[in-house]
Amino acid sequence: MTNPTATLLISCPDQRGLVAKIANFIYANGGNIIHADQHTDFAAELFLTRIEWQLDGFNLPREFIAPAFNAIAQPLGAKWELHFSDTVSRIAIWVSRQDHCLFDLIWRQRAQEFAAEIPLIISNHPHLKEVVEQFGIDYHHIPITKDHKAEQEAQQLELLQQYKIDLVVLAKYMQIVSADFIAKFPRIINIHHSFLPAFVGANPYHRASERGVKIIGATAHYATADLDAGPIIEQDVVRVSHRDEVDDLIRKGKDLERVVLARAVRLHLQNRVLVYGNRTVVFE
Amino acid sequence: MTNPTATLLISCPDQRGLVAKIANFIYANGGNIIHADQHTDFAAELFLTRIEWQLDGFNLPREFIAPAFNAIAQPLGAKWELHFSDTVSRIAIWVSRQDHCLFDLIWRQRAQEFAAEIPLIISNHPHLKEVVEQFGIDYHHIPITKDHKAEQEAQQLELLQQYKIDLVVLAKYMQIVSADFIAKFPRIINIHHSFLPAFVGANPYHRASERGVKIIGATAHYATADLDAGPIIEQDVVRVSHRDEVDDLIRKGKDLERVVLARAVRLHLQNRVLVYGNRTVVFE
């Protein structure tokens, strides 16, 4: 499938004829649909769909697809996004001290699991600089301090613009990103540990250990102003037992975080995630 | 969603315009699509889809839907099935001595997890008769013997016809069903244990225990002439350890078989399983 494709992600008040109208638009222009998946949220009375078709043989030039589809979407009250499979997204990874998610994402990008470039790492610590630069990636150390956070976030935002970043991945970045920043740059994926039941506050692994939980989890989600409460993209869990001391929980948690974050980033980059309300449809 | 729906399961050589043609057929007749899922098997060059729409407000009477759709399907070389959600399927459960899958299916049917009736149990053993009849289900004891298998299968087939059975579930029925029988009544779902690696021959749980496997599995599939090699509907696994003796493996295997078989039966009854070649697409 080196044949490039276009993908539409559409959410729209439910009504008769939506599938037909969208499919006709593609067929009338000679497109061959290779994936079409649709979901109706009956409670929200919303129709949600993902349609992907081959650009080879499609009669509309790329730059005309969006305006042409807009003429269909507007009367339906639809929200939509158009993506092309050969777009190479530019990712900035933000880290603190822990490197497990960072190196996992770099390895996967090298292994071509993602159609993306990683030109920029931002960290509030200096110590991963040397090893990151071995991979030929720029590393910017921006310490975060209470009194100067606004300036520091302005600096971060400028870097994102300078490097033409499409997506920020918080790969165990242990600082709070302000609501103001997220409003300006909303395409941010975060990873955090999750427990059954949840443990609020500091040292959750210690508290999970004290409670003797049998399962620990990780959740990847879009960052929102209410930091850990954004739309969930992916979750997974791993079994633990009384034999797992706090260090073991943390180690197992890291393995989980690597895999869950990588899956979420990949789903996002493949334009398989449609956000509506505070939730997602993941068209796997 | 008490509103009844129609579902089309379609497989068709891939070509442009398929989604549009099918969606137009439904839209032109006033149907509201509530689920549409599509998959392209590039290797097989096949387009596979499941479309479900509300019958309420649909202009075509039920009996005209199939002939009308046939006019569209034939030129495309499509194979298709049409189902209505308010059809109550009639299931015959076949068992031997083990009752775990049997009672699980009966309980789920009572709990209305399935839109189905279970009017008939067939067994090659007599001993579950009494308890099955407490549920008001007819129990037919048909012993299987090498020399009279053909007659016995004829008797089984007659019962299926007499009870107007749509689906046979082999719920740990420990007899081989002949290729001839399956040719005459192909809608049969079977459950069996699975291992990594596989253990061929007798006493697989003993051999899995001797090998010290860390995982055991179960597979639900359609029965085919080559008995355990039919299209897979659902699989799952459970972790085991050296502490699990053969009896524990069997007990854990039973729990798995119950859940995996029930999921497969439910997916089939919801018309979510499309078989092609020796495999399935499960439109979950």
Added chain:
Amino acid sequence: MTNPTATLLISCPDQRGLVAKIANFIYANGGNIIHADQHTDFAAELFLTRIEWQLDGFNLPREFIAPAFNAIAQPLGAKWELHFSDTVSRIAIWVSRQDHCLFDLIWRQRAQEFAAEIPLIISNHPHLKEVVEQFGIDYHHIPITKDHKAEQEAQQLELLQQYKIDLVVLAKYMQIVSADFIAKFPRIINIHHSFLPAFVGANPYHRASERGVKIIGATAHYATADLDAGPIIEQDVVRVSHRDEVDDLIRKGKDLERVVLARAVRLHLQNRVLVYGNRTVVFE
């Protein structure tokens, strides 16, 4: 292994020689240890162990084992329990309207997965009476009302004594059991749903659906005064997606609750669960 065994569950401040002292006690009396598992909680400086040995050939009569072991345990500051494998525990199951856990436990007891009797069902609703009595089990309908809860709990307690109940299983019993009751009868296992993240308050499945969670869970634990916060015995999860409506979440949650509760009850009955602080060691 029809050979009956004795099991000691011991927790004790950590010190040298514990394994030797306990093993010597059994060996000196001619016992053959078949399972011995030990865990040290370094944070709590506690030694926790489970030792099981065959009674066949053991020189001490059963009634002398406890006093003899007490002479060893007391100087060590140990807490301990002694159990015999041929004790048939008597279980009371408490239910409300939902029957999935109830029937699952009954089926497993019949299938001899548990060495237990189930002579008593207590419910705050009348409607499962008839079907439960078909199994030959007594069903007591005790409605719970705010104003008379103390009397009603007194009635429940009296039934537990009258039926010589060893263990209460709250199999989706939707009433709060008072701290006072739990103080008087502490051997109670409860099951409840769990989410990542947690949803506090009413209608958690609706809220989990709104949040678009990808995983739902179930937790079996001992009941404590703070109802859902007792020591966890077993947990498990199942994947869900946007295709799962609230009803599907509830159905999948039920499947999980059945399995998780049954595993917890079995582990308890096999004397594999040692509670200390607000957590458990499960000697699987």
Added chain:
Amino acid sequence: MTNPTATLLISCPDQRGLVAKIANFIYANGGNIIHADQHTDFAAELFLTRIEWQLDGFNLPREFIAPAFNAIAQPLGAKWELHFSDTVSRIAIWVSRQDHCLFDLIWRQRAQEFAAEIPLIISNHPHLKEVVEQFGIDYHHIPITKDHKAEQEAQQLELLQQYKIDLVVLAKYMQIVSADFIAKFPRIINIHHSFLPAFVGANPYHRASERGVKIIGATAHYATADLDAGPIIEQDVVRVSHRDEVDDLIRKGKDLERVVLARAVRLHLQNRVLVYGNRTVVFE
């Protein structure tokens, strides 16, 4: 727990007093047991145990522990191994073209998940040389040819001796290691994909895809003369669907192989794996 420990792994014909005798040996010499786990294989009439105690305060010097314990073990007919927790194992990783398991192991070693050094990589291909050497690890390219395999294996063996290697990890090494080699150097862990059902022969991922499996797995095991049939250390699985093309199966398989192999290597290095017959007890 920087306090170093000694670990005994013992297998022995089952008999009374084994736990007492072993525990007494440690207690008599002033040792503090921190982990003791025991398993009886009733079918094999074997007693299997792992005992770990702190060397701090233990009266026997390290070099006297083995001879002293031998005096106890010999009359019991026991096989045993003695390990010290501060021994840093030396690992050689063997690879072909795929690098996912290799880099995962290197990352974990750097993250101190393993108490091990990785001084040597052997490959039948040259192309990972440069990147491996960036980590400061020696890379030996030994092409394997049918006609000179004996010499090439002699060369490999010499390298293992020269680098004082304790453990070989076949991290997707796609050559067969001869029975002769394994006899000379038996401490080899291998990883391979697993399926339910199994697919024998070439291109198993293609065949699994054609069969429409819903689960794929990975198995880590000790290498034996019958290559993929050695004692299993760890297994795990991941769900797949019809949407996963062969490339996706391979990608998901890689993720699984990384985690399963890493877990197996860690369990081995912590002396938690006891091999007997063709199976293992993993004292987790």
